[in-house]
Amino acid sequence: MTHAQQEHTHIKLKIALIVDSKIASKYVYELAEWGQNQNDLDVTHLLIQNIPSNKQSKIHKAFLLLKKKGFLHLAQLVGFTLIKKVESLPLKYTNTYKHHFTKYDLSNCVKNSISINPVVSKSGFVYRYEDDDIQKIRELGLDVLVRCGSGILHGEILHSARFGIISFHHADNRINRGGPPGFWEVYLKQDSTGFTIQQLTEELDGGNVLFRGHLNTKFFYLLNQAALYEKSNFYLKKLLSDIATTRELPHKLPYGVRLCQ
Numbered sequence: 280m281t282h283a284q285q286e287h288t289h290i291k292l293k294i295a296l297i298v299d300s301k302i303a304s305k306y307v308y309e310l311a312e313w314g315q316n317q318n319d320l321d322v323t324h325l326l327i328q329n330i331p332s333n334k335q336s337k338i339h340k341a342f343l344l345l346k347k348k349g350f351l352h353l354a355q356l357v358g359f360t361l362i363k364k365v366e367s368l369p370l371k372y373t374n375t376y377k378h379h380f381t382k383y384d385l386s387n388c389v390k391n392s393i394s395i396n397p398v399v400s401k402s403g404f405v406y407r408y409e410d411d412d413i414q415k416i417r418e419l420g421l422d423v424l425v426r427c428g429s430g431i432l433h434g435e436i437l438h439s440a441r442f443g444i445i446s447f448h449h450a451d452n453r454i455n456r457g458g459p460p461g462f463w464e465v466y467l468k469q470d471s472t473g474f475t476i477q478q479l480t481e482e483l484d485g486g487n488v489l490f491r492g493h494l495n496t497k498f499f500y501l502l503n504q505a506a507l508y509e510k511s512n513f514y515l516k517k518l519l520s521d522i523a524t525t526r527e528l529p530h531k532l533p534y535g536v537r538l539c540q
Contacts, residue, residue, distance in 0.1 A: 292320035292422045292523035298326050299428040301386045306508045307427045308383035313387050319523040323384055325392040328428050359459055366501040376505035405432030413439050435481055441529055448475040449507055462502030464496045472496045472503055474511040489529055490518055
């Protein structure tokens with residue numbers, strides 16, 4: 280252990296989760312709950328994004344989507360929705376993944392939260408933040424932000440914690456970049472499904488890759504997605520624990536093994 284590591288052994292790594300609401304998926308809740316029971320790190324805060332509500336009707340949204348992106352894109356979204364409804368039934372009967380769609384209240388395990396107000400681009404995808412929000416975040420003295428909410432984050436928020444923002448891409452970003460997580464690997468009958476954990480930068484799909492992993496592709500989409508979320512969550516926890524120990528981000532991909540189950 281280096282002198283710098285020894286100096287920090289008694290100081291926990293401070294982590295905040297960027298979320299859209301206190302109500303979140305089981306995977307975000309498990310990450311938050313895990314962070315309360317570690318000796319070397321702590322999930323101290325939720326940064327809750329106040330996203331402007333869109334009160335347009337579903338029919339109006341569908342019409343705008345049809346006008347903007349065409350019939351094929353709209354048909355794909357409808358198709359994914361139908362597949363999700365059908366496949367959610369057998370998923371509920373699995374012991375491991377029956378709570379895949381269950382929502383949990385993060386305030387039960389993370390007591391501190393602050394509200395931040397993204398400035399959303401016209402496309403609705405890119406989020407930036409005003410100086411006041413950036414200052415509020417910096418005053419928390421955080422080491423790591425973990426992106427668990429929506430939006431492509433740009434601007435000073437990328438530099439508002441010591442090690443920046445760590446985020447999932449629930450695919451191998453060298454192969455699959457779009458679509459619902461876990462879908463294309465099943466549809467294309469790929470042997471493995473990948474995931475990427477990266478430190479976000481201003482470059483879209485060009486973050487600093489900290490970890491890549493793979494698991495055997497399951498035989499239907501939602502089962503594959505649930506296994507993907509669970510396995511990637513496990514390795515995010517391991518990565519955060521490693522950062523807490525070394526007090527630095529990995530300089531190269533340290534876990535280049537294929538995961539099988």
